Amino acid sequence: MTLPRSLSLAAIAMVGAVSTFAATAPAQAVFAPYYAAELATPVEKPTTDIQKGLLWDCEGNSCVAAKKNRSRDMIVCQRLAGKFGDVTAFRAANKVFDEADLAKCNG
Template sequence: MTHILSIAAALAASVMMLAPFASSAQGPDGYYTATPVAQPTKTSFITSNLMWKWRDTAFTANKAPARDNIVCQMIVQRAGALTAFTAGGQAFDADALAKCNARAK
């Protein structure tokens, strides 16, 4: 019986230690958030196997295997220039956003 309790305690400790990583990696609205300058005409689209969905005032998407700046460039090619882009809770600074927006159509 004590062996089972030890295993359960170890499992609970493991889950508690990993919980912060899981929540910071991707929130309920996705890993990426992209706020376009202009109101979009489409509420969803796909860029390189990444599904973007319009939620309130921005597009959101789950984590992709590509670098964050590449993902930003892919969305500006479809949605146009952005006022903000966030990856994993970290907003792009003005320089990074300007470089990304340079790829907009």
Template sequence: MRVLLIAAALFATAPAFAQAPAATRLTLADPAKAPTRATIIDGARWSCEGATCTAAGGTEQPATRACRRVVQKFGAVTEFSYKGTELSADELAACNA
């Protein structure tokens, strides 16, 4: 019986450990500028397929700064989300400027 209680307790807490990290992704305005191999920017490892790029890792910084750093390397973006923070249209315009 004790084993069942322990198993039930572990099962109940499993979702807390299984949460996926917040998404870090972007869409390039010009897919031709996508890097052909993984690129590390501020500790984030960016990989692209077509116009869509995703990243793992990265330093703690505001999404707007991360966007500017990526745009310097990859060119303009039409969408940008850094660790779960989605940039607005105005923030994207500033990032691409």
């Protein structure tokens, strides 16, 4: 099947625009995880763990995950703590848990 010349040129222009955006966008904006956590006890080796549809990537004391479900942030933190032990720092998007939140997370 051959595309009409005008359609193929439009497709090429769109691919060019997308690739230019991807090349100029800051890496952290493109790949920033929704969740980031610090564990009290490091994992022994790089680990991935799936919890209610969230894929956690953990290495050393750090764990990160993209948002893939509708669970409340506190529930996500509590599940992580239940699996890997106490969480010493937790961020969900732009919300950083304070000491009271962390105590509830680890409770």
